[in-house]
Amino acid sequence: MKTITTPIIPIVPTYAKVNAPHELHLEAICVFAAIGFFLDTDTYWKDEVVLRPGCQHTISDDGYLLESIPWFEWHYTPDKTRDFDATLQDFTTLFESIIEEQTVGKKVILPLSGGLDSRTQAVALQHLNVPVNSYSYDFQGGYKETQIAKAIAEVCDFDFTAYTIPKGYLWDVLEGLATLNRCESDFTSPRQMAIVDEFETMGEVFSLGHWGDVLFDDMGVRDDLPLKDQVKVLQKKLMKKGGRALANQLWSYWNLAGDFDAYFETRITSLLSAIKIPNNANARIRAFKSMYWAPRWTSVNLAVFASKHPVTLPYYDKRMCEFICTVPEDFLAKRQLQIGYIKQRAPKLAKITWQDQRPFNLYTYPKNKTPYNLPYRTINKLERVFQEVLGKKYIERNWELQFLGDDNQKKLEAYVYNTEFNSWISKSIVDQCYNAFKSGNTVEKSHAMNMFLVFAVHQHLNNRHV
Structure with missing residues (x-):
């Protein structure tokens, strides 16, 4: 044993x-x-x-x-002896010590986005004088996220490379990605696979900011929300657009006992009620996500990075998880600790646009409401309309680049329309979902095609290795 x-x-x-x-x-x-x-x-x-x-x-x-x-159970035991400033200082000391331990003596590869998690890492790495090679990417025909990342890198004096995620790259790397993530995720979410070969010479270790946005924010509910309502909230958070309909369709086709909705609710209720945090709904939902969402969704595609270099994740660290259990929810809500850290350590970085609140930054984002944001929203809408008039679709998601267009659709069809796959999921179900997708190209309708592709590749690889 x-x-x-x-x-x-x-x-x-x-x-x-x-x-x-x-x-x-x-x-x-x-x-x-x-x-x-x-x-x-x-x-x-x-x-x-x-x-x-x-x-x-x-x-x-x-x-x-x-x-x-x-050996560890998530809990909510807020330290009421610390005010916000003391908590921020404790976070600063802990975060920077973790970053230093994970990166000491190494050339760090830092993926930068327009959000807060990687920016918080950038602050720590700059403060610790760690050599950093940073990069970012945006979608061909989409929002230029690399502009914000480049601005962060320039302030920190990091090396920086901007990449563009191209149309149709997926088909050349599909089976390699399936081997890495074991078909336990869709294939269009891990867009890092588009540049995986570039990682070879970029540095020695990745510093990845995954899960900071969950640990350092509230879950958007009342602290005293009853358990049954927590279950409803979680089901809504978990469910992909179009996911419930697809699951019910497959449940019926496979003639499984009972019904999917009851099965799913029972499982969520059982898992959530086993988390011993009866006194705070936000803390309990965060614990659920950290136990069941982070390992089975977020971690799955870390294998792409790990295929080239070791990966480090400061927000995954045991000490960070233990620290979160002691922080009052009032201090975690609205990303206050990360924002406070960036403002305190690197005011210049705090003045760079926060992508989720654009065009505002960490000082001005409370103005992201009417009428202050109307000029930006109007200009942004006009730019999109103009792009559509020119016949150029504004790209917001990777599946639009990998599934749309004649060449992409032929390759998608080759996987989801074959005797091997259709013996498991019938051609009539695929037809129904695919025709709906081609007529609408919405997030809801794309989800079924993402799942069918994963299932088809899993079946193909499994049969090949039997």
Whole structure:
């Protein structure tokens, strides 16, 4: 026997066997179709599980899970002896010590965005005089996110490269990506795969800002929200646009017992009620997301980065998770700690546009409301209309670059219309979803095609290796 201890938020999943038939776990696949990732310990197979985070697991010599005992449980124990300034100082000390430990003596690769998480890292790395090679990307025909990232890099004196995510790159890297993420995510979300070969010579270690936006914000609910309402909120947060309809369609087609909606609600209720945070809904929902969303969605595509260099994630660190459990919700709400840190350490960075609040920055973003934001909104709308008039679609999401257009659609069709795949998910279901997608090209209608492509590639690779 052996013992495996999983981190609070694992970077890499660990798999084990359980005593069950080796057959597809169709209920789990329906949940995947609804939310875009596997829930809890689910995988494609009934006899395979992913080990839960924050637990000590006993594994038999032949790879079977025997026992799992939690060594960490999320809690909400706010330290009321600290005011906001003291909490900010504690965050500053902790965050910078984690960054220093993770990057000491290394040339760091830093993906920069227009948001707060990577900007917060940039502040720490600059303060610590760490050598940094930064980069960013935007979509061909979309918002120039690289402009904000470049401005951040210039203030910090980081090396910087701007990339453009091109149309149709996916088909050349599809099976490689499927091998890396084990088909446990859609293939258009990890746009870093478009430039994966560029990572080879960029540095020695990645510093990634994943999960900062969840840990350092509220969940948008009342602290005293009852459990049943927390379940409703979580279901809404988890469900992809078009996901519920697709899951119900597959549930019915596979003739599974009961109905999908009841099954899904029961599972969410069970998992959420097991989190022992009865006194704060925001803290409990954050814990749920950190236990079940971060490891099974956010971490899945970290494998793309890890295929080239080691990855470090300051917000995944055990000490950061423990710290969050002691911070009053009032201090976490609205990204206050990250904003306060950036303003205090690097005022010049705080004056650069915050993408989510554009054209405002960390000092002016409270004015992102009528009438102050009307000029920007009007100009932005006119620019989009003008681009559409010229016949150029304004690109906001990667699937638009990978699924739209004759060449892309021929390659998509080759995967979702073949005897192998249609023996599992019928051609009539694919037809219905694909025709709806071609007629609308909306986020809701694209979701089914994202899922069908994942399922088709998984089936193809699985059959090839049998």
